[in-house]
Amino acid sequence: MASRNLNKVILIGNLTRDPELRFTPQGNAVASFVVATNREWTVQGERKQTVDFHNIVAWNKLGEICGQLLKKGIKVYVEGRLQTRDWMDKDGKKKYKTEVIIEDMIILSPKRDGQDEEPMPEVEQESVEHTDQDIDLDNLNLDDLDSAN
Numbered sequence: 001m002a003s004r005n006l007n008k009v010i011l012i013g014n015l016t017r018d019p020e021l022r023f024t025p026q027g028n029a030v031a032s033f034v035v036a037t038n039r040e041w042t043v044q045g046e047r048k049q050t051v052d053f054h055n056i057v058a059w060n061k062l063g064e065i066c067g068q069l070l071k072k073g074i075k076v077y078v079e080g081r082l083q084t085r086d087w088m089d090k091d092g093k094k095k096y097k098t099e100v101i102i103e104d105m106i107i108l109s110p111k112r113d114g115q116d117e118e119p120m121p122e123v124e125q126e127s128v129e130h131t132d133q134d135i136d137l138d139n140l141n142l143d144d145l146d147s148a149n
Contacts, residue, residue: 007081009100011054012108013037014075019058021067031063032056032099033070035078055099056080066105077106 080102
């Protein structure tokens, strides 16, 4: 009997800052941003709340779209998979970072009055999917990528 595995993340939350769009040396676009999700519950009549912050990474065409359309505060739906990277820092300590590598993004915030009406770009799923063939993800540090500016 074959074993089944699943690595799927679905989040709805708000961007904590504008996305950072960069390009790999091979020319692949990569956008990174943080989505905050809130959780509320009640304990003995007292309302409690917590916020979680999720590191999001979008590659290629989806990364370009995220870099162009997303802004701090916008509510988004993102769907993808968890990936944990590790590397050695300059002091020789092993560091870890868990990110959500997204394959789909939907803007949920309504357009504000006065915003330019730009049509949403059409994105075919095959152009959004990321392949590991050109990029060594095991040794990739997003902090080392060239800035798009």
